[in-house]
Amino acid sequence: MTRGPLVVVGDTLLDIDVDGTADRLCPEAPVPVVDVVREWHRAGGAGLAAKLAARSTSEVVLLTALGDDEAGERLQALLRNEVEVLALPLDGGTPSKKRIRAGGQPITRLDEGDGRLIDLRSHRGLADLLRSASGVLVADYGRGVASNGFIRRQLAEAARRVPVVWDPHPRGSQPVRGCRLATPNDSEAVRFAGEKRPPDELARTLRVAWAAESVAVTLGADGAVLADGQQTRMAVVPDGCRVSAAVRPDTCGAGDRFSSAAAAALYDGASTAEAVDLAVEAAARFVAAGAASSLSETPPALPAPRAGEPSAFALAAKVKARGGRLVATGGCFDLLHPGHLTLLEQARAMGDALVVCLNSDESVRRLKGETRPILSAPDRARLLNGLxxxxxVVVFDEQTPEQLLDRLAPDVWVKGGDYAEAELPEAAVVRRHGGEVVLVPVLDGYSTTRLVTR
Structure with missing residues (x-):
């Protein structure tokens, strides 16, 4: 039987570190003036957990929610080379956290983005993804993904089949019943239990309260306490992994490294005790290597805005939020003719909104030759938007609209009947998100090439 992916489920944030120097105070108030030297971006929350899991196993899919904004775009760019992303619509802005540091010391943190997952009632692609998983890691950051009722039902079903690791958050929801391992840190465990107790008692109490197979309470440099149905044991940091007492380490992301390493080990068949030992060592090495800062990048370049692009993704999010049916079609649409109009009208009749994925000028040239397109992309988009x-309308540069469809996740993808479904490489992307491919008959006698020849 083919093994499925390790699926990471949770809220993704954009983490930004602004490094600079501070050698003077602001004249208006006794606060330091930071001269910015450089800025670093990285995926945080479940995005960081997914990237860390990808260090331990080859097939990782992140199920998260991203907004239609610059922060969401940057997260897509930071993740796409290592992790496959199934992005659900976010109601509000993509959360971001900006740490201002001078001389390596934090000065302040600026938080933006109040987005939460829309009230998702169903999603066939999501359900299919979790049914195909051979392991699940829930990285809950309290912004709605792990508390959504539909997603929780899918996670509860997954916990009956495969190992599910749940990294909880005080503002999030409790783990679903039957999780193989829950991984609160010591302060979180106290808040969940409602009173301060020794870590071993906290682990045993939460294991019963959450109906989990085991709970590991993480203790930073002291390792973790693991409680399962038979015993409570200590997992300590190996001597060779400890950070010198003279060093004040950055521990940002240590909990994500612990849970991702444990999930990857269980995914590969380790016992729970083995997985926790491996996770303790992995987290210690991660902190010693610079923690989450070691995964930071300079701000990734974003594509220039195109005609119609912002409204296309905003529209898709709104349609899905109200349980509507999103239809998409695509092509060059160079010199609009009755055949195009017939295709578009049939496509629109199949749902509640129609998004047209339009080949850019360069993409048309690659497909049709140097003499095409006849009309530029802005002109073609304007004509389409007038129908x-x-x-x-959203424009794409690639040979096929696969990346675009991965973001739009339409319920229906419509193409003319002059194609066979086997000839459409984007069909697999559409079906992975739970959509269907529909081929409609073309109107005989009409084509742009034929019009140009005439």
Whole structure:
């Protein structure tokens, strides 16, 4: 039987570190003036957990929620080379946390983005993904993904089949019943239990309260306490992994490294005790190597805005939020003719909104030759947007709209019947998100090439 992916479920944040120097105070108030030297970006929350899991196993899929904004775009760019992403619509801005540091010391933190997962009632692609998983890590950051009722039902079903590791958050929800391992840190465990107790008592109390197979309370440099149905044991940091007492380490992301390493070990068949021992060592080495800062990058470049692009993704999020049916189609649409109009009208009749994925000028040249397109992409987009059947247009540069469809996740992808479904490489992306591919008959006698020839 083919092994499925390790699926990471949770809230993703954009973490930004602004490093600079501070050698003077502001004249208006006794606060330091930071001269910025450089800025670093990285995926945080479940995004960080997914990237860390990808260090330990080859097939990782992140199920998260991202907004239609610059922070969401940057997270997509930071994640796409290492992790496959199934992004659900976010109601509000993508959360970001900006740490201002001078001389390596934190000065302040600026938080932006209040987005939470929309009220998701169903999603066939999500359900199919979790059914295919051979392991699950829930990285809950209290912003709605892990507390959504539909997602929790899918996670509860997964916990009956495969190991589920749950890294809880005080503002989030309790783990679903039957999790193989829950991984609160010591301060979180006290808040969940409602009173301060020794770590071993906290682990045993929460294991019963959460109906989990085991709970590991993490203790930073002191390792972790693991309680299962038979015993409570200590997992200590190996001597060779300890950070010198003279060093004040950055521990940002240590909990994500612990839970991701444990999830990867269970995914690979380790026992729970073995997984926790491996996770303690992995977290210690991660902190010694610079913690989450070691995964930071300079701000990734974003594509220039295109005609119609912001409204296309905003429209998709709104349609899905109200349980509507999103339809998409794509092509060059160079010199609009009755055949195009017939296709667009049929496509629009299949759902509540139609998004047209439009080949850019360079993409058309690669497909049709140097003499095409006849009309530029802005002109073609303007004509399409003027049609009653079209609700939004988004332009793409690639040979096929696969990356675009991975973000839009339409319920229906429509193409003309002059294609066979086997010829459409984007069909697999559409089906992975739970959508269907529909081929409609073309109107005989009409094509742009034929019009140009005439």
């Amino acid at each position: 009653a059947a079209v609700d939004a």
